[in-house]
Amino acid sequence: MTRTEYRWLLPSAMADPELPGDRCGRSRRTVRDWAVDLTAFLCAALIGMLTAAAIEADPTTPDSVLFADVVIGALACCALWVRRRWPVGVAVALVLTSAVEPVSAGAMLVALFGVAVHRPFRPVAAVGALALALAPVQPYLRPDPETSFTGATVVGVLLPLLVISWGMVVRSRRQLVLTLRERARRAETEAELRAEQAQRLAREAIAREMHDVLAHRLTLLSVHAGALEFRPDAPTTEVARAAGVIRDSAHEALQDLREIIGVLRSPGESDGDRPQPTLATLESLISESRSAGMKVILDNRVTDPAAVLAATGRTVYRIAQEGLTNARKHAPGAEVTVTVTGARGEGLTVEVCNPAPTEPFEQVPGSGQGLIGLTERAALAGGSLDHGPRPDGGFRIRASLPWPDRP
Template sequence: MEEICSRSRPSRSANVIAVCAVGALSALTIFGRHSNGLQTGWLLLDIAVAIVACGLIPVLSRHPVIGALAQAALTALSPAATPPSTVGTLTVAQRWPLKTAALVALAGVAGHLIQGLWRPIQGLDLLWYFVLDVAVHAALLGWGQWVQARQQLLSSLRERALRAENEQGRRVAEARTLERTKMAREMHDVLAHRLSLLATYAGALEYRPDSSPEKLAQAAGVIRTGVHQALEELREVISVLRDTEIDELPGGRPQPTFGDLAGLVAESRDAGTEIRYTESVAAPESLPPATGRTAYRVVQEGLTNARKHAAGLPVTLVVDGKPGDSLRIELTNPSTDEAQRTGVPLTPGSGTGLVGLTERVHLAGGTLDHGRAADGRFRLQASLPWPA
């Protein structure tokens, strides 16, 4: 409640504008009451009450209940206090709970009823005056409570949106960290493999010094080549955790390569996905293993998302490239809206798969773009460097 009050407090310029506007209404009220010449004896009292009641308007910004009650009391003395009292009742109804606002509105009703008893309006029956008095204050109370409820709802929605944004940011950060951790583990495995080979050949040189010069030269060459490869891989791990040549995953399971794309497509087709696959790749055997694995992951993630958000609908996959240029992958599938129109069930996703994939592609030196294309279909595009 304090947060709503502090947010609703008007500025100094708003207070000045409110005082001038309400003062003009009070002046019109005084003029209307005295235009027939029947209540000229109350003119000075009405002017004094109007000045005091309008002067209480700035008090409403910090002490709305006290200010509104004072204005309600002034309405018992003069109709000139009616416009300021209306503002006070509405202000309390917008900022305070229903019980407090109802008591302030009741005070306003009582003040106007007393005014109607000793300064009745000519031509208006007292009963109808009382009915109008209650109806106006009930309307002010309802309006103010509705505004307060709307402010609370908007505040709650803003907080929920902020929490969701923070949660999504946390999940994106976790996805990037997880992807980097996976790549670091892969690099650790291949580096350990290299060093174990070096240790084996170095041990052979140590324990078989009587080997032929040809075998010694061959072992020394293997060690030199292995050290060079290990240093290159270690430099990549330390710099950006870039994906490099990894023959096997932990546990001996082979890493996927570019040659496994056909199997991946066939597997998805067997699962019921209609895939239009076009491949135009020159000299695929010269594609670096790291680039091939990244390409495999791009296609794998694209097919996974297509099964989640457009299951049963056709997918188009185009892969082309050549050495010295780049390897380009484009995967398109119907959008979520089209899938919903065709009655395809949707599987909710966290959105972190594409985040991790983007991180992997960037670490491989490529680019990745995804989103809705001009024709409304979802498009996933990746470009990976392919040195000559």
């Protein structure tokens, strides 16, 4: 694998990741490092001893030269123990030494291999070029009587090339392994983030759905409980009717809560068998509010409510439900108008308006998140929602939703 191919394979931020051995001795040797260094030392020493034995077999070699060869070769092998701290420096020194000292050739090859494994291409190419340039020097200064000058030079060129190529292959493989590990770690991290995001979205969906459904029921409970509190002398029939509404609203709130949690806990995005509110069921919402004592006028100009997409119809229903809930909280006794207009291809418009309250009332506490949730619902449906006070002191909620030509 070439360096260009490797850069294409890796992400831009990891084109040349740092290997554990690239840290120039900043970390302590592990057991594996000691084993590798001992093996490299023994290999270099074995090559040096074989070379020294060949030199000793030549009767023309003086004893002083042989002694110098053995000493220099031993020092060259010992220098390999510091190659992790100064790999390039040790390799350059051994390349220069091996040009005049054959016994240090084994240590020089080991140093070249270490540089190729632990250093980028540029220093490896520089040290390799130096070794190739000095390859003819040793056969010229100390020729082998059994080998020609050309043959010794060729061997002196091929061995460094072979060792450097082997080291670069090892480095490329290690970089690939590190990259795959990093990608696996990033994939695990991204999977955890996606799981956390899914949990957060599920919690938001639960909170939004609970607010939309339960706020309507609980507001009825608050209004009628307040009426019983401030009118203890009300006729028995009115007290009984208010108590019935409270009982029915509490029962329906609990039932809605069970259904919502059951749906949200089910796998996937399916709503299961639970019937969902749509535009066609808007009449039942208005009837429920009227039975609770509200004055509601419904102006539904959509000729075929069943033709509206289920998701769009559910959004219209929730907007109307939230508008009625807010009117019941902040303008009790006021007449609320719910208007739904639109046609296929033109879009749907739902508007909930109420005038200013005409009688004093006790403020029902609220979270203030309902209108925020409605705005988000409308945006998710591809539409928009506006809300705000009217000049007469009332309040208006108006949403525009898409209704495409084709379902």
